[in-house]
Amino acid sequence: MTITERYAEFAARETRGVSPTYERLSAAVAGDNELAARLDTLPPDKQQPNLLFGVVRFLGGPVHDPAAFRAWTLAHWPAIEPELRARATQTNEPGRCAVLLPALAALPQPLALLEVGAAAGLCLYPDRYAYRYGDHSLGTGAPVLECAATGLVPPATRPEVVWRAGLDLNPLDVTDPADVAWLDALIWPEHQHRRARLRAAAAIAAADPPLLVRGDLVDDLPALAARAPAGATLVVLHTSVLYQVPQPRREAFAERVTALPGHWLANEAPDVLPRRGLPAPPDDALYNVLSLDGKPLAWTRSHGQAMTWFG
Ligand SMILES: C[S@@+](CC[C@H](N)C(=O)[O-])C[C@H]1O[C@@H](n2cnc3c(N)ncnc32)[C@H](O)[C@@H]1O
Numbered sequence: 001m002t003i004t005e006r007y008a009e010f011a012a013r014e015t016r017g018v019s020p021t022y023e024r025l026s027a028a029v030a031g032d033n034e035l036a037a038r039l040d041t042l043p044p045d046k047q048q049p050n051l052l053f054g055v056v057r058f059l060g061g062p063v064h065d066p067a068a069f070r071a072w073t074l075a076h077w078p079a080i081e082p083e084l085r086a087r088a089t090q091t092n093e094p095g096r097c098a099v100l101l102p103a104l105a106a107l108p109q110p111l112a113l114l115e116v117g118a119a120a121g122l123c124l125y126p127d128r129y130a131y132r133y134g135d136h137s138l139g140t141g142a143p144v145l146e147c148a149a150t151g152l153v154p155p156a157t158r159p160e161v162v163w164r165a166g167l168d169l170n171p172l173d174v175t176d177p178a179d180v181a182w183l184d185a186l187i188w189p190e191h192q193h194r195r196a197r198l199r200a201a202a203a204i205a206a207a208d209p210p211l212l213v214r215g216d217l218v219d220d221l222p223a224l225a226a227r228a229p230a231g232a233t234l235v236v237l238h239t240s241v242l243y244q245v246p247q248p249r250r251e252a253f254a255e256r257v258t259a260l261p262g263h264w265l266a267n268e269a270p271d272v273l274p275r276r277g278l279p280a281p282p283d284d285a286l287y288n289v290l291s292l293d294g295k296p297l298a299w300t301r302s303h304g305q306a307m308t309w310f311g
Contacts (some may be wrong), residue, residue, distance in 0.1 A: 002036075003036040004030045005030075006047065006048075007036075010050075015188075022049070022063075029049070035070065035074070038073075038081075045244070046084045050089045054185045054186040055185070056080065058083065058185035064189065088170065090119040090183070090186065091119070092123070093304065094122040094125070095304035096240070097125070097129055098131055098133070098146070098147035098304040099147060099298065099301075099307045100126055100237060100239070100290070101131060102152055102155050104235065107159070109159060109233070110159075110160040110161065111160065111161050111233050112162060112163035112164075112229055112234045112235070113161055113164045113235050114166070114237070115164075115165070115166045115236075115238060116236065117167070117238050117242075118167060120212075121164070121205055122174070123237070123239060124164035124205075126158065127158045129143055131154070133147050138154065138158060142196075143201055146305065147306060148306040149306070150307070151310070162229060163228055163229050167215050167216075167224055169215070173212075174202040194303065217238070217253050218249055218252045218253045218256055221236070221256055233262055234262025234263070236265070238266055238268070239268070240302065266290070266291050267289070267291075267300055269289070270288075277296070279310060282308050285301065297309065297310060
């Protein structure tokens with residue numbers, strides 16, 4: 001895909017109706033030969049709209065006016081380029097726990113959670129967050145994760161988690177203000193509710209930090225899984241991670257995770273982790289597929305804001 005195609009697709013499919021600011025910016029970049037030429041000097045995984053916009057926000061640049069964004073980005077390219085090369089999109093969205101919860105609550109308790117691609121580990125606290133599925137509430141306090149759930153009876157209880165561990169190529173530390181600032185910069189401009197959710201979830205994680213290990217989800221999974229306590233159900237989970245992993249490594253990961261005792265809970269895009277026999281998605285928005293031990297369970301929206309359970 002060319003830079004122009006990539007940014008035009010991002011505008012049309014990912015941001016439309018979700019972030020007017022990023023829709024305007026990505027459409028502007030799609031039509032800008034000079035910005036495209038700068039981005040073209042980078043490896044493809046460093047050309048992503050989310051990464052560019054996150055880095056510009058992280059460095060204090062303007063994103064609300066495409067002309068101001070363009071001028072600032074071109075003027076500050078010497079500072080932007082090394083950040084693009086050094087960083088990756090590590091959006092850590094605790095809201096995704098709302099779509100994981102029904103599957104986790106139905107497993108034999110207690111649970112030992114091992115998240116691969118955990119970023120700062122904010123999806124390792126499904127037992128600590130509160131939830132609202134329509135008029136059904138679960139738990140108290142903040143954050144409250146709202147999810148429009150179709151086709152399922154929401155769980156009556158939260159899971160019991162006795163061990164939480166994360167594996168990431170670049171683990172982020174919620175007690176480090178610079179890491180939290182990067183997570184904040186990755187949240188889209190209009191999404192104040194997600195910013196508040198990040199702060200509330202980060203406070204929960206900081207009070208009882210998970211075991212976060214720097215490592216690769218294929219090579220280092222068995223050693224970390226071996227540290228899970230006996231007497232708990234091991235669940236290896238991941239959400240919005242495998243799109244960053246080359247296809248042969250996704251296959252190696254699938255082989256490795258299925259060889260472990262316990263369960264495998266995946267929440268990934270259907271083209272990234274193909275599943276057979278999927279019903280048509282509810283509409284033409286982008287959806288992930290939630291699957292347990294390879295069996296597809298539901299279509300889920302990317303920030304956990306909605307799920308449609310399969311019949
Ligand atoms: C988009 S973030 C998602 C974070 C979290 N799962 C969530 O849903 O909020 C993807 C994470 O996967 C990590 N990652 C990518 N490739 C990886 C690999 N081969 N092994 C371990 N972690 C990886 C990245 O560093 C990043 O933190």
